[in-house]
Amino acid sequence: MGTLLEPHRQVQPHKHQLLFQLLKEVSSSIFFSLLFHIFIVTIITHRLFNMATTNGSANTFPTIEMVESFVPSAKGSGGDYHNQSQGHWIVDTSISNPMSSYEQYRASRTSWGIGVLGSLFVKVTASDGTVGYATGFGGPPSCWLIENHFMRFIVGKDPRDNNLIWDQLFKASMFYGRKGITLATISVVDLAIWDLLGKLRKEPVYKMIGGRCREEIPFYCTGPNPPAVKEMGFWGAKVPLPYCPAEGHIGMKKNIDFLRKHRESVGPDFPIMVDCYMSLNVPYAIELAQKCIDQKLDINWFEECLHPDDFDGHRLLKKAMPTVKWTTGEHEYSKYGFRKLIEDRSIDILQPDVMWLGGLTELLKVSAMAAAYDIPVVPHGSGPYSYHFIISQPHTPFCEYIANSPDGKSILPVFGDLFLNEPIPIGGRINVSDEPGFGLILNPKASLIPAAYSEPKMESATNVRLSLCPTCHQFADPYVEQPLLVLALDLVLMNAEVYRHLLFNRGTPPMKVGQSEFGESGDETSKEKGPKDIVSDERKEVINQILMHLTIVTVFEMGNGLVKYSRFLENVHPWFKFTPRFSSWVDFFAYETYTVINSTFLMSQTCPSPPRLNLETRAGHIELINNHADLIASFPYAPPESSIQIIHHTLIFATRLSDHPFFPSLVRASCTESNRGI
Numbered sequence: 001m002g003t004l005l006e007p008h009r010q011v012q013p014h015k016h017q018l019l020f021q022l023l024k025e026v027s028s029s030i031f032f033s034l035l036f037h038i039f040i041v042t043i044i045t046h047r048l049f050n051m052a053t054t055n056g057s058a059n060t061f062p063t064i065e066m067v068e069s070f071v072p073s074a075k076g077s078g079g080d081y082h083n084q085s086q087g088h089w090i091v092d093t094s095i096s097n098p099m100s101s102y103e104q105y106r107a108s109r110t111s112w113g114i115g116v117l118g119s120l121f122v123k124v125t126a127s128d129g130t131v132g133y134a135t136g137f138g139g140p141p142s143c144w145l146i147e148n149h150f151m152r153f154i155v156g157k158d159p160r161d162n163n164l165i166w167d168q169l170f171k172a173s174m175f176y177g178r179k180g181i182t183l184a185t186i187s188v189v190d191l192a193i194w195d196l197l198g199k200l201r202k203e204p205v206y207k208m209i210g211g212r213c214r215e216e217i218p219f220y221c222t223g224p225n226p227p228a229v230k231e232m233g234f235w236g237a238k239v240p241l242p243y244c245p246a247e248g249h250i251g252m253k254k255n256i257d258f259l260r261k262h263r264e265s266v267g268p269d270f271p272i273m274v275d276c277y278m279s280l281n282v283p284y285a286i287e288l289a290q291k292c293i294d295q296k297l298d299i300n301w302f303e304e305c306l307h308p309d310d311f312d313g314h315r316l317l318k319k320a321m322p323t324v325k326w327t328t329g330e331h332e333y334s335k336y337g338f339r340k341l342i343e344d345r346s347i348d349i350l351q352p353d354v355m356w357l358g359g360l361t362e363l364l365k366v367s368a369m370a371a372a373y374d375i376p377v378v379p380h381g382s383g384p385y386s387y388h389f390i391i392s393q394p395h396t397p398f399c400e401y402i403a404n405s406p407d408g409k410s411i412l413p414v415f416g417d418l419f420l421n422e423p424i425p426i427g428g429r430i431n432v433s434d435e436p437g438f439g440l441i442l443n444p445k446a447s448l449i450p451a452a453y454s455e456p457k458m459e460s461a462t463n464v465r466l467s468l469c470p471t472c473h474q475f476a477d478p479y480v481e482q483p484l485l486v487l488a489l490d491l492v493l494m495n496a497e498v499y500r501h502l503l504f505n506r507g508t509p510p511m512k513v514g515q516s517e518f519g520e521s522g523d524e525t526s527k528e529k530g531p532k533d534i535v536s537d538e539r540k541e542v543i544n545q546i547l548m549h550l551t552i553v554t555v556f557e558m559g560n561g562l563v564k565y566s567r568f569l570e571n572v573h574p575w576f577k578f579t580p581r582f583s584s585w586v587d588f589f590a591y592e593t594y595t596v597i598n599s600t601f602l603m604s605q606t607c608p609s610p611p612r613l614n615l616e617t618r619a620g621h622i623e624l625i626n627n628h629a630d631l632i633a634s635f636p637y638a639p640p641e642s643s644i645q646i647i648h649h650t651l652i653f654a655t656r657l658s659d660h661p662f663f664p665s666l667v668r669a670s671c672t673e674s675n676r677g678i
Contacts, residue, residue, distance in 0.1 A: 062126035062200060067154050067189070069143040070121040070448035072135065076416035077446060078119025079136035079188070079355050081381060081402060082109070088406045089224045091115065093240070096279040098307075100244035117141060117181065121418070121448055122192040126159065132196025132437060134385070135415055136188035136355035138181050143451035145185045149173065154189065159197045166190055166361045170334070179333040183358050190359025191385055191438075198437035205438055209364060210392035216431040217390050222275065222381075223403030226266045232411060233428035234401070236271030236300060237262070245284040252284075256291050263297045271300040278331060280305040282313045282320075289324050301325035301349065308332050311340045318346040325349065330380040333357050335365045342369050351400075353380040354389060363389060371395050383414035384423060384438050391432045401425050418446050 072078035075085045084091050091110045099105040105112040118139035124132045138145075153168040169186045170177070177183065198205045206212065221229040226237035242258055243251035262272055276285070285305040292299045302324065306313045308331045317326050329351040332338055337357070341347050350370050354363045367377050367389070376395050379386040381402045390396040401424075404412040413422040419440040423430050433439040 061158055061160065062128040062130060064124055064154055064157050064159055064193070064196070065127045066125040067146060067151055067192075068123045068125075069146045069451040070123070071139050071143060071451075072119040072121050072416075072418055072447060073449050074417060074447040076404065076412075077418045078121060078415055079134075079382075080115065080117065080119040080139070081414075082115040083119050084115075085406070086110075089403075089408050093224060094242045095240040095277060096242060096244040097277045098279055100279055101246040103246075106244070120185065120188050122146065122188045124154070124159075124189075124192040124196045126196055126200060128200075130196060130199050132159075132192050132194070132199055133440075133442060134188050134191035134195055134438070135418055136191065137184045138188065140451075141181055142185040142188070145173075145182065146189065147451050150185070150189060154193075159193050159200065162190065162193050162197070162361050165193065166358065170358070179337065183333040184356050187355050187357065187359040187362075190361050191354070194360050195437035195440075202436050204388065204432065204434050204436060205360070206388040206392040206432055207434075209360070209389070212391055212432075213394050214391060216429045217387060218398045219401045219425045219428050219430065220271070220273070220398060221401045221403055221425075221428075223408030225403075225408045226262045226270070226272060228409040229403070230266050230270050232425075234425070235398070235428055236273060237266065238273035238275050238303065238400070240275045240277065241279070241288075244279050245281060252287065252291070255288060256295060256297075259292060259297050259299070260295060268298065272298070273300045273303060275303045276305045278304050278307055282306065282310075282316050285317055286320050289321055293324075299324075301327050303327045303351065304330055308337075311344060311346075314341065314346040315344050327351055327378075329353075329357075331356070334362055335369065338366045339369065342366075342373050342375060345373060345375075347375065350375055350377045351380045352377065354382045354385045356380075360385065360389060367393055367395070381414065384432075384440060387423065387430055387432050388438060399430075417443055419443055 072083075076083060076088075082091050086092060091114060092108045094107055095109060097109060099109070099112045102112075116139075117137065119135060120138040120142045121135045122133060126132075136142075149172070150169055153172060154165060157165055166186065169189065170183075173182045173186075194205050194208075198208060201208065219234050220236035220238060221232070221234040222238040222240075223229055224239065226239060229237040239259075239262055241255055243255045245251070247254075259272070259274065266272070280288070285302065289299070289302055305317065305326065306328070308328065314326065314328065317324075325348040326346070327349040328347055329338065329341065330353055332341065332352065334357060338350065338352065341350065350366070352363055352366055354360055357363060357366065363379070370377050371394075374395070376397055377393065378396060378398060378400065379389060381400055386399055390399050401411070402414060403409075404414055404416070411424050413419065413424055415422055420443050421439070421441050423433065423439075
């Protein structure tokens with residue numbers, strides 16, 4: 001009984017049971033801990049993988065998505081140094097040049113068409129929206145090259161692969177290129193890619209090609225007025241030689257007198273250089289240099305004396321006068337062109353133009369070759385593109401500034417109004433900006449004509465009339481875009497024989513009535529032929545389509561156009577023997593006709609089927625023409641009572657040339673309405 005009444009005793013587990021329980025608990029905790037850690041590690045690994053994938057995608061370097069080309073149309077705007085207004089010293093001063101051997105082209109380089117191509121502007125857009133751009137030389141033909149050939153080698157490429165892009169552009173165009181406008185086009189594309197690359201990396205270009213070798217760049221100035229150059233703080237002045245070998249002994253004497261006058265104007269200690277612009281020969285260059293030595297004119301160097309391909313001639317110059325400094329390179333292209341100059345050691349300073357020789361990518365190769373021979377490289381002009389190169393290279397001691405003002409007495413941006421912040425020398429020096437790329441900001445008001453609106457002109461009829469005509473080139477812009485004056489001149493040339501003569505005979509005055517006229521092809525021009533012989537049926541169909549789609553007519557808004565364009569006609573009129581007398585009404589009609597057609601063209605780009613020309617619009621044309629007998633009389637091939645036919649011929653002549661800016665796209669435009677005719 002006692003045992004039943006004893007307090008309850010807890011049974012103690014066996015020591016083996018305790019050990020088993022402990023092991024069970026420990027193993028359970030380790031298992032779950034292991035599972036927990038595996039879970040955590042899995043999450044972390046997954047997160048890191050996602051981050052790596054995301055970052056890898058985000059860090060993929062942008063590619064080139066789009067390339068656009070434009071023609072800067074404003075005078076003095078862009079990379080063509082010769083795109084200047086009438087009277088500017090660069091184009092309308094007597095400067096010895098290859099065409100100076102022909103007397104009629106000595107007074108002005110504009111007379112032989114130095115500016116027929118004009119400037120080029122290229123914009124390169126990356127896949128992330130970053131935009132790089134650059135300007136240079138080439139105009140509409142360069143736009144055509146980019147749009148129709150070069151685009152395939154640029155779009156989709158990594159902008160860091162500029163060597164690959166350059167090599168493909170060069171080799172793909174080798175069968176027609178290697179130099180000239182092809183390399184100038186490649187240059188601008190290359191510079192635009194460098195600008196894009198700097199912006200993507202948020203670095204100035206000079207830091208990507210070697211970094212800063214000096215704090216600032218000293219400049220000499222090329223211009224017509226050395227005293228002004230000295231006063232503006234430049235270390236030296238380069239002047240263009242005015243007279244050529246074809247002008248003989250008198251020309252040589254005038255050259256020496258010219259240089260002596262400049263030496264006296266700046267004193268004995270201010271360096272003077274002479275730009276001969278490819279116009280001399282070996283004997284003349286040696287004689288000129290020797291006379292300068294004899295006269296103690298102390299010329300620092302003679303630049304570009306010979307034809308760029310005359311390598312033997314350069315070698316002869318250096319051999320004949322080893323103590324004289326001879327420079328060249330402005331009109332040489334690619335590393336292949338410079339290799340011979342460098343290996344011959346006949347040139348004391350190389351002067352490549354980064355906007356011409358192939359861009360910065362190729363300039364760096366030329367510079368490396370020159371450095372191996374201890375030959376200084378001083379680029380020709382080129383504005384900020386040269387500045388970034390020069391400040392990054394040890395063997396580029398100074399830079400050239402081309403006086404961009406009409407009289408050369410003040411400092412203006414090299415590229416005119418194209419950029420808002422183009423740096424200019426102050427006191428003869430520049431400190432290169434650390435802004436990304438080339439550090440240039442495009443002027444939103446810059447006049448840029450897209451490639452689609454600026455078809456290449458080759459040797460177009462417009463350029464024949466405006467650039468090669470010794471009378472007209474001074475009134476009108478020879479750089480492609482002067483549509484109002486082109487149209488006014490078209491209307492002046494209603495007489496078929498005058499127009500055909502200008503087209504084939506390069507601007508010489510028409511012959512007297514009764515004489516035969518022959519074009520360059522040898523075909524006789526008949527006096528009796530009318531507009532049907534000039535304008536094809538296809539063109540007439542296009543004009544009919546234009547008439548059907550006109551919607552904006554401002555014929556009766558006379559404004560200030562009357563005076564402006566009548567003055568132009570008054571200047572042109574005395575030269576054209578067979579031109580009818582035109583009043584300001586006719587001229588204003590030309591202006592308004594272009595306005596109508598151009599407005600219609602712009603509208604047609606967004607509206608596939610614009611409304612047809614309404615009756616009120618046609619009536620307005622009829623009333624205007626019927627009130628002006630001179631205009632009717634100027635159309636001998638249409639009856640005076642046929643006003644609609646007169647309108648028809650007006651528009652035919654206004655658009656008869658394929659080099660009008662709006663015409664090529666109109667031909668391609670789809671018109672859904674049938675041809676109604678007139």
